[in-house]
Amino acid sequence: MAVSQQVFLRDAMRRLNLTRDVFAARIGVKRRALDTWLLPEGSLEARSMPEVVQRFVTEIVENDALLSKYSQSAQSGPLRDRIAVGGKHQLLSVDQFTRESVEELFSVADIMQPIARRQKVSRVLEGAVLGNLFFEASTRTRVSFGAAFCRLGGSVCDTTGFTFSSMAKGESIYDTSRVMSGYVDAMVIRHPDQGSVAEFAHATNIPVVNGGDGAGEHPSQALLDLYTILTEFSRLGKLMDGAHIALVGDLKYGRTVHSLIKLLALYRGLKFTLISPHGLEMPEDILEKVAASGLHTIEQTHSLEEGLVGADVIYATRVQKERFSEGQDDGYTAEFQVNRAIVEQVCGPDVIVMHPLPRDSRPGAHDLSVDLNMDPRLAIFRQADNGIPVRMAIFAVLLGVENLVQHSMRDVTWSPPSHIGSDDAAFHGMY
Numbered sequence: 138m139a140v141s142q143q144v145f146l147r148d149a150m151r152r153l154n155l156t157r158d159v160f161a162a163r164i165g166v167k168r169r170a171l172d173t174w175l176l177p178e179g180s181l182e183a184r185s186m187p188e189v190v191q192r193f194v195t196e197i198v199e200n201d202a203l204l205s206k207y208s209q210s211a212q213s214g215p216l217r218d219r220i221a222v223g224g225k226h227q228l229l230s231v232d233q234f235t236r237e238s239v240e241e242l243f244s245v246a247d248i249m250q251p252i253a254r255r256q257k258v259s260r261v262l263e264g265a266v267l268g269n270l271f272f273e274a275s276t277r278t279r280v281s282f283g284a285a286f287c288r289l290g291g292s293v294c295d296t297t298g299f300t301f302s303s304m305a306k307g308e309s310i311y312d313t314s315r316v317m318s319g320y321v322d323a324m325v326i327r328h329p330d331q332g333s334v335a336e337f338a339h340a341t342n343i344p345v346v347n348g349g350d351g352a353g354e355h356p357s358q359a360l361l362d363l364y365t366i367l368t369e370f371s372r373l374g375k376l377m378d379g380a381h382i383a384l385v386g387d388l389k390y391g392r393t394v395h396s397l398i399k400l401l402a403l404y405r406g407l408k409f410t411l412i413s414p415h416g417l418e419m420p421e422d423i424l425e426k427v428a429a430s431g432l433h434t435i436e437q438t439h440s441l442e443e444g445l446v447g448a449d450v451i452y453a454t455r456v457q458k459e460r461f462s463e464g465q466d467d468g469y470t471a472e473f474q475v476n477r478a479i480v481e482q483v484c485g486p487d488v489i490v491m492h493p494l495p496r497d498s499r500p501g502a503h504d505l506s507v508d509l510n511m512d513p514r515l516a517i518f519r520q521a522d523n524g525i526p527v528r529m530a531i532f533a534v535l536l537g538v539e540n541l542v543q544h545s546m547r548d549v550t551w552s553p554p555s556h557i558g559s560d561d562a563a564f565h566g567m568y
């Protein structure tokens with residue numbers, strides 16, 4: 138098998154759009170057996186899938202692909218050409234994706250998992266240099282993009298803030314972008330002004346990734362969020378189509394929810410409950426886009442308690458104070474806080490609680506509470522961990538090396554810890 142059995146099986150389930158239970162029944166095996174084949178290599182309970190099962194699954198997937206070829210126009214050509222914007226291999230908005238292309242990207246992310254889990258190394262981007270240009274605060278996005286590039290064998294040059302860049306001397310976006318393009322092979326850019334990353338992208342032909350443009354978009358975050366939901370749903374036996382997603386907090390300025398709701402809208406029959414204080418509602422133009430398909434239900438409420446009832450996913454966000462005008466009140470009172478009490482009171486045992494992070498843990502902020510930290514329904518650290526395989530997949534696709542990764546992998550020479558965080562021992566073996 139060219140790919141690992143976990144990648145093979147997850148890809149098959151995604152293509153066939155089947156839950157684990159239905160997939161196990163379809164291929165005539167016990168759900169428990171399927172679960173052990175899906176565990177990461179090296180985990181104690183992991184088992185090898187018999188060859189006859191592999192052949193059977195391949196046959197089912199091929200037949201399904203043949204059928205859908207007759208019912209829809211076949212996708213062809215490299216993924217980077219299909220998601221290109223203005224003919225360039227850049228990632229500026231989730232609008233560049235279809236359901237098929239986003240799931241193809243996730244198959245590449247699955248291939249990256251052994252590298253992200255520090256079992257394997259790869260050098261497919263050896264010699265390539267990434268320019269990480271962050272003109273706004275960042276920890277996760279900047280470091281995880283950098284680490285993802287390094288884990289594929291490339292190296293990274295960083296700049297942070299305006300103060301130490303030539304923009305403080307009045308340099309234009311065009312000049313900065315053109316100059317950087319002579320130094321590096323790809324750029325990730327974060328900037329406080331909406332539309333500014335697209336301006337950078339216009340001035341260059343090298344791959345540019347939008348790392349967040351003001352209140353605009355944060356496409357890589359939405360991609361890793363969707364990847365997380367699909368992974369968690371696979372474990373819980375749920376499908377994306379028909380899911381109930383509750384988005385909570387600052388939906389006006391929060392760019393992660395702007396990108397995420399559009400990406401989720403690629404699926405069918407979703408119910409979105411949008412919960413925010415007065416004045417921080419989701420912008421109308423985004424709501425119109427999501428509603429345009431006629432496939433989804435959108436409800437808006439100012440009551441957290443009512444909005445969370447029946448949710449499969451709670452996606453909490455931070456109030457984006459940095460985008461408020463001086464003295465503006467956020468209206469974000471304690472009633473909006475997602476915490477243990479409200480989750481126990483209104484949610485089921487298989488809800489997942491997400492947040493793009495950082496969460497504001499200062500008193501009075503009422504952001505996602507730390508009292509859920511040891512609750513396995515809290516997926517925030519698994520979500521943040523997924524930033525690595527998804528961002529590796531983005532680079533591999535934009536730089537056209539996704540087909541080289543599998544065969545380039547070697548075992549790591551050091552010994553990483555079996556659990557990377559003190560909180561995740563409880564979740565070990567969940568997949």
Ligand code: ASP
Pocket residue numbers: 349355391392393454455493494495
């Ligand atoms: N890290 C996310 C962003 O850059 C979320 C946040 O800052 O609240 O948009």
